[in-house]
Amino acid sequence: MLENNTRTELSALGEFGLIKHLTEHIELKNPSTIKGVGDDAAVINYTNTNTVTLVSSDMLVEGVHFDLTYVPLKHLGYKSVIVNLSDIYAMNGQPKQIVVSMAISSRFSLEAVEELYAGMLLACQKYGVDLVGGDTTSSLSGLVINITVLGECEKDKVVYRHGAKEGNLLCVSGDLGGAYMGLQILEREKTIFKENPNIQPDLEGKDYILERQLKPEARKDIVKLFSDLNLQPRSMMDVSDGLASEILHICTQSNVGCELYEEKIPIDSQTYDTARQFNLDATVCALSGGEDYELLFTIDAADYDKVKNLPDFSVIGHITNKEKGTNLVTKSGTVAALKAQGWDALLKK
């Protein structure tokens, strides 16, 4: 995957040469971006006094968050931006600028770094975000990418995790568990390839879940829909660690309980079928798989009419008072305490 017809060593450019090479063709699109790459700091001017600035940061580490044996660099660049934008949408805001830091080992060629950067810039273009700065350095081992995103939101539209109220409907966009099942497919094919490099990978009929894993999107459209519908969610966060973990975050921070209905959890048929092939429970994959980058949010019950006919929203439960606990009502009607078995990067060794 790191092969290419030409290979230019990074040391031939040096740090400043590399940054210049990667960034000189960047066109700044947002009026708020006054100065991008090229000085000690980027300069940003949010002129609307009615807005606040949102800032979030995510670090992706080779071998922990991604495996370059099956993740194309361009996809990795794209995804590394998406996971950050998702955090801004999860506040009901609009991402505007990103700052990219990378530690790159000398095994990377210039062409490889260009691929990675091309993916980042593609995501920037699609979501109307400016890449305004960062840091590029060497790594003694794996690739490390850190992206910080800045965004804007009208002051009274910011949605926190702590705003869920008893009686709120618990909703989620899109479907869940697909990214996790895509990862299982990729891991399986990697194992097979290691045993016999002549076997072609069997990815037939798995396009949707592979795309969920390799090239996820952030739900800009949902935030726009909230605005179009004049719908103000009470609490929200994005689903990066798994539905169960995120629901528990919202309930803990809002000091409430919940009832989540297993049968309401949106799962794509490809996710469902693949889970069955792997002898996995699709619900568990949705609850604990993570990396879906969907939006989990709660709304006033009175707003139900606004969302009930929308194809990409699911009402999956409701918020209760704290004493009732955080519960999953299974398809068979059993009530069980919701447990977070989310993907905890710190537990990976």
Add this chain to the structure above:
Amino acid sequence: MLENNTRTELSALGEFGLIKHLTEHIELKNPSTIKGVGDDAAVINYTNTNTVTLVSSDMLVEGVHFDLTYVPLKHLGYKSVIVNLSDIYAMNGQPKQIVVSMAISSRFSLEAVEELYAGMLLACQKYGVDLVGGDTTSSLSGLVINITVLGECEKDKVVYRHGAKEGNLLCVSGDLGGAYMGLQILEREKTIFKENPNIQPDLEGKDYILERQLKPEARKDIVKLFSDLNLQPRSMMDVSDGLASEILHICTQSNVGCELYEEKIPIDSQTYDTARQFNLDATVCALSGGEDYELLFTIDAADYDKVKNLPDFSVIGHITNKEKGTNLVTKSGTVAALKAQGWDALLKK
């Protein structure tokens, strides 16, 4: 250095537990910080419509930027914040918030991470900055720290690298080369220790240059002085890669030349003497050593009277037209082209 009386494994807390443990006692000090750690993004409200937002990011990688065999974790945490604040001061701004991402290997104990964090928070406290968010993940190899800093500056006070004008005086704060000589001392003692672990390190009389390396400060005071003196530099950047490299950045971006006078370069006597002990030229250390985090700037010649008696400013040359080139006038009066041999992290393997 990683030893401690008690050792708590990070896996005992998990990612969310660790973040909570490290951040729950953080007190937010800046009125602009609306929401810090604990949501998808931090929320910041710069209410002054006359200001712009500054943003900068730096990544520090173990084995490339620091060596834990002689850098105490608390000092590392402190320095990792300082190098970022320095970028905001270099724009003539005031840093207000930082976002911290860390990749930590399992060889670190909770107590070690606490030390690192304590250093970061100490720097935040000293410089009036809020730690508002970040990401904590695991690393398969070394420690990686990425800090993004946000700051503010009055719109018409921002100082870029590209503003130097012919006739400007070239100035620098403090003294140069000390951090580099401190590093030479630490590297020497490490080599000696490896050969014979019973020999005590000989750091006698090297306190100043060791502090320059291990616990640098950012020049908040100089930015305040600019304000007090009503002095608007025409161009500015901080000295992180070495004086020569930084002067060339300013000249290239401003499309000008310069004359730098060797005899005017401020070098502390401890730096000078240590360079001699190491058979190094102190001027070369100042030109190419880096990590000084002093401010390099140019001012109108008419402003000379404002700075001429200040103890911590040195006028080291002047800006010429581009055709004259970027030159160093040596102590013997020879004129030589200025060369950047700065510390280029990408060339390190």
